[in-house]
Amino acid sequence: MEFFKIRRVIPFMRHALVFNVISLLTFLAAVFFLAYNGLHLSVEFTGGTLVEVSYKDAANVEAIRATLDKAGLKAEVQNFGSSRSVLIRLPIEKDQSNAALSQKVAALLKAQDASAEVRRVEFVGPQVGKELYEDGGMALLLTIVGIVAYLAVRFEWKFGVSAIIANLHDVIIILGFFALFQWEFSLPVLAAVLAVLGYSVNESVVVFDRVRENFRKMRKASTPDVIDSAITGVISRTIITHGCTQLMAAGMLLFGGPALHYFAMALTIGICFGIYSSVLVAAPLLMWLKVDRSYFVKPPKKTGPSGENDGAVV
Amino acid sequence: MNRYPLWRYVLIACAIAAALLYTLPNFYGESPAVQVSSAKTTVKVDDAVLARIEKTLQAAGVAPTGLLLEPTGLRARFADTDAQLKAFDLIEKSLNPDHDNPSYVVALNLLPSSPAWLTALHALPMYLGLDLRGGVHFLLQVDMQAALQKRLEAFAGEVRGLLREKDLRHAGIAREGQTLRIRFRDAATRDKAETAIAAQIQVLDLARRDDGQDQLLVATLKPAALKNEQELAIKQNITTLGRRVNQLGVAEPVIQQQGADRIVVQLPGVQDPAKAKEILGRTATLEVRLVDEDAMRSGSTFNVDVFPERKRDGSVSSVPVKKQVLVTGDQFTGASATFDQDQRPAVSVELNEAGGRVMRQATRENLRKLMAIILLERGKGEAISVATIQGEFGSRFQITGSFTPAETNDLALLIRAGSLAAPMEIIEERTVGPSLGKENIEKGFNATKWGFVAIVLFMSAYYTLFGVISSIALGVNLLFLVALLSLLQATLTLPGIAAIALTLGMAIDANVLINERIREEVRAGQTPQAAIAAGYERAWGTILDSNVTTLIAGLALLIFGSGPVRGFAVVHCLGILTSIVSSVVVSRAIVNMTYGHRRKVARLAIGNTAWK
Numbered sequence: 001m002e003f004f005k006i007r008r009v010i011p012f013m014r015h016a017l018v019f020n021v022i023s024l025l026t027f028l029a030a031v032f033f034l035a036y037n038g039l040h041l042s043v044e045f046t047g048g049t050l051v052e053v054s055y056k057d058a059a060n061v062e063a064i065r066a067t068l069d070k071a072g073l074k075a076e077v078q079n080f081g082s083s084r085s086v087l088i089r090l091p092i093e094k095d096q097s098n099a100a101l102s103q104k105v106a107a108l109l110k111a112q113d114a115s116a117e118v119r120r121v122e123f124v125g126p127q128v129g130k131e132l133y134e135d136g137g138m139a140l141l142l143t144i145v146g147i148v149a150y151l152a153v154r155f156e157w158k159f160g161v162s163a164i165i166a167n168l169h170d171v172i173i174i175l176g177f178f179a180l181f182q183w184e185f186s187l188p189v190l191a192a193v194l195a196v197l198g199y200s201v202n203e204s205v206v207v208f209d210r211v212r213e214n215f216r217k218m219r220k221a222s223t224p225d226v227i228d229s230a231i232t233g234v235i236s237r238t239i240i241t242h243g244c245t246q247l248m249a250a251g252m253l254l255f256g257g258p259a260l261h262y263f264a265m266a267l268t269i270g271i272c273f274g275i276y277s278s279v280l281v282a283a284p285l286l287m288w289l290k291v292d293r294s295y296f297v298k299p300p301k302k303t304g305p306s307g308e309n310d311g312a313v314v
Numbered sequence: 315m316n317r318y319p320l321w322r323y324v325l326i327a328c329a330i331a332a333a334l335l336y337t338l339p340n341f342y343g344e345s346p347a348v349q350v351s352s353a354k355t356t357v358k359v360d361d362a363v364l365a366r367i368e369k370t371l372q373a374a375g376v377a378p379t380g381l382l383l384e385p386t387g388l389r390a391r392f393a394d395t396d397a398q399l400k401a402f403d404l405i406e407k408s409l410n411p412d413h414d415n416p417s418y419v420v421a422l423n424l425l426p427s428s429p430a431w432l433t434a435l436h437a438l439p440m441y442l443g444l445d446l447r448g449g450v451h452f453l454l455q456v457d458m459q460a461a462l463q464k465r466l467e468a469f470a471g472e473v474r475g476l477l478r479e480k481d482l483r484h485a486g487i488a489r490e491g492q493t494l495r496i497r498f499r500d501a502a503t504r505d506k507a508e509t510a511i512a513a514q515i516q517v518l519d520l521a522r523r524d525d526g527q528d529q530l531l532v533a534t535l536k537p538a539a540l541k542n543e544q545e546l547a548i549k550q551n552i553t554t555l556g557r558r559v560n561q562l563g564v565a566e567p568v569i570q571q572q573g574a575d576r577i578v579v580q581l582p583g584v585q586d587p588a589k590a591k592e593i594l595g596r597t598a599t600l601e602v603r604l605v606d607e608d609a610m611r612s613g614s615t616f617n618v619d620v621f622p623e624r625k626r627d628g629s630v631s632s633v634p635v636k637k638q639v640l641v642t643g644d645q646f647t648g649a650s651a652t653f654d655q656d657q658r659p660a661v662s663v664e665l666n667e668a669g670g671r672v673m674r675q676a677t678r679e680n681l682r683k684l685m686a687i688i689l690l691e692r693g694k695g696e697a698i699s700v701a702t703i704q705g706e707f708g709s710r711f712q713i714t715g716s717f718t719p720a721e722t723n724d725l726a727l728l729i730r731a732g733s734l735a736a737p738m739e740i741i742e743e744r745t746v747g748p749s750l751g752k753e754n755i756e757k758g759f760n761a762t763k764w765g766f767v768a769i770v771l772f773m774s775a776y777y778t779l780f781g782v783i784s785s786i787a788l789g790v791n792l793l794f795l796v797a798l799l800s801l802l803q804a805t806l807t808l809p810g811i812a813a814i815a816l817t818l819g820m821a822i823d824a825n826v827l828i829n830e831r832i833r834e835e836v837r838a839g840q841t842p843q844a845a846i847a848a849g850y851e852r853a854w855g856t857i858l859d860s861n862v863t864t865l866i867a868g869l870a871l872l873i874f875g876s877g878p879v880r881g882f883a884v885v886h887c888l889g890i891l892t893s894i895v896s897s898v899v900v901s902r903a904i905v906n907m908t909y910g911h912r913r914k915v916a917r918l919a920i921g922n923t924a925w926k
Contacts, residue, residue, distance in 0.1 A: 119749065233834070248762075
């Protein structure tokens with residue numbers, strides 16, 4: 001079996017500008033949604049109490065809301081995973097200990113429907129959430145610096161910079177989706193985003209590797225030609241690899257249940273945009289940064305007057 | 315050219331065999347058990363307890379399938395949960411006749427039912443996190459400011475006493491924030507005081523100040539002392555929490571320091587966070603009282619409180635003590651294990667100023683008499699030390715008795731643990747019900763299983779024999795990863811399972827790279843053997859680069875992540891490492907075994923390559 005029978009080099013770089021405009025538009029849209037809607041952060045970030053309650057039959061969300069309202073609780077109630085379980089979020093309230101709060105909710109719901117069973121309680125104090133922002137930011141920063149530094153050592157700084165720009169643009173787009181649809185952004189989602197960042201960079205690395213190799217092999221070709229042939233050479237691998245990783249993400253999306261849903265969702269978006277950006281964003285950036293073969297191909301040695309090997313050559 | 319030396323095959327086979335061995339315990343499941351551990355430092359679980367339990371169970375006809383004495387406690391396994399519950403009641407009744415004052419922690423638990431020879435090899439099943447097995451997780455923030463203030467108050471008393479002793483007049487000692495301000499009317503006194511304090515209390519940094527009216531000495535804790543105090547406060551709180559958790563009957567509680575001023579408490583299997591919180595927040599106190607020796611001789615209980623005292627030989631005697639309480643637990647500012655002048659183990663304790671004054675007077679008046687230290691918890695008291703007053707003393711003294719060094723350590727902890735060093739606040743709580751935990755395991759497992767199956771089907775169809783080899787390598791990767799997680803006993807959480815799935819999805823990348831490269835080489839006209847060699851060789855650099863970048867992101871998550879992110883990152887990083895080995899070395903070994911020893915290979919079974 002063979003999906004990709006590419007006989008000619010596809011002139012990707014001729015359309016580089018188009019790809020960059022598409023990227024820019026999606027990027028701006030994502031930034032807009034992030035600014036306009038904001039992220040729907042989980043209690044881990046905002047602080048507060050989360051109670052997951054399951055019922056024997058379909059839960060009556062309206063009734064639950066009414067009951068909690070009557071008790072003076074500013075609760076947000078929604079279905080979670082199935083119609084039989086609900087998720088209740090309560091903001092942080094002063095002078096109210098968390099123990100009392102979750103117990104109060106449990107007692108109220110039990111009184112309303114005896115089959116109510118508390119499956120999970122999460123409480124996060126305000127000070128924890130703030131740290132998560134900082135730690136998340138630090139993790140992102142360390143990843144960026146680490147990757148750029150590694151690629152600068154293995155290739156050239158231009159490779160590091162274009163890879164990281166291309167893939168950060170993925171990260172923003174994933175966040176944009178979460179802002180647009182108001183999906184819950186939790187810690188596992190953050191982990192997924194950073195993992196995808198590392199994974200997509202790896203995609204760019206595969207292309208770069210081929211660019212480097214082709215610079216050495218195709219001595220006469222121009223830079224765009226070299227990049228084109230590199231992309232054409234690895235495109236089949238790129239799509240198959242991402243397809244395989246996506247199979248795993250799909251497994252999580254279909255069978256992983258509500259707990260893994262958004263994690264898998266972040267992966268799916270990341271993988272799809274990863275194909276696009278690592279190949280069609282990183283490579284043009286590389287071209288704009290004016291990468292050339294001189295860095296990889298050592299110019300033939302000129303025997304200067306003070307050359308080390310002067311004596312030996314004779 | 316595609317041959318590995320024999321030792322390499324043997325090495326790979328050994329690695330796989332070892333991985334299989336360490337993965338094995340995960341398949342045996344768990345059997346219900348009852349776990350007995352000590353609830354008090356004075357109580358030990360030993361062979362005598364084992365024999366007692368064995369007899370009790372035999373008499374009732376509930377035979378355990380296994381009875382094991384370990385350093386951490388005693389474990390009895392049972393065939394089913396009915397027997398387990400019945401045995402639990404029996405053991406609880408036999409070991410803790412007084413329900414309100416348990417000497418032993420009797421807890422229900424699930425123990426891996428892997429055979430003993432595996433356990434002996436330290437082959438244990440993966441350690442499941444709370445989100446997979448159910449339980450309560452708390453993160454407590456220790457209020458260090460309050461702890462340090464308490465400590466400074468204690469130093470204020472000490473300075474006051476010292477100045478009185480040296481006959482140096484001061485014009486007031488007050489704590490302001492994290493400093494101690496000592497006022498003097500004239501500079502000469504201040505200078506003398508400074509030398510005296512510096513000589514006596516080395517942990518204080520002193521600075522001279524003049525506010526126009528008085529001459530001041532501003533004392534702050536030295537940085538090293540500050541750090542020391544903070545560590546002590548955390549340690550003391552952990553000890554106190556440990557004692558309290560014991561009463562909950564939790565099989566494997568985790569109480570750990572996290573960061574500089576936080577404590578994590580994890581109670582697997584506990585379903586009632588409210589009760590857990592109530593018990594964690596409870597205070598135990600310590601009291602020092604005089605023993606009523608007349609009552610001791612006559613056996614009268616008139617106008618005395620009688621507390622049990624557990625002797626070293628295990629016997630329990632009653633100690634009648636006077637009603638008057640000399641010093642209470644919150645007046646103790648420190649306790650540490652030490653040795654007295656005769657090199658006998660002792661506990662050196664420190665009281666605050668008020669306590670010291672009372673102590674001085676009491677000891678002066680009651681020389682050569684008995685004094686008891688009583689630990690009160692849940693309204694029940696126990697005399698933890700009864701000793702003769704050897705001389706007059708004040709805020710610093712030693713408690714001696716027939717202690718071993720280990721016991722003085724315990725006692726010092728106990729005295730410090732009598733009250734919390736600093737107030738704590740719950741800043742994070744996570745409760746997961748057991749049904750949700752089971753569901754999480756099942757869902758995570760299913761997701762991984764179906765993703766894996768889909769990849770295997772695709773790879774085998776697309777790359778034929780090479781696809782099958784890649785799939786085997788992927789299976790070996792999973793095996794290595796599970797074995798490593800079991801071996802390291804890293805906590806597996808739901809995000810961890812997700813990381814297993816994701817890592818497998820990413821690991822196949824290496825094999826796709828290799829297979830594509832081999833196809834390309836074949837197309838370029840290489841012979842099959844050369845194509846294999848070139849494919850593996852050329853792909854290696856790319857595989858390394860791409861895995862390093864992924865690993866960088868993984869490490870960043872590991873360093874800065876906490877909670878669920880950390881669980882993800884650990885598995886992710888380990889998975890990247892195992893995937894490099896399995897996808898390159900293992901798959902190459904299989905390819906070499908298949909093709910390497912053939913003289914002539916007409917074509918490679920790697921799917922269609924003949925379209926050019």
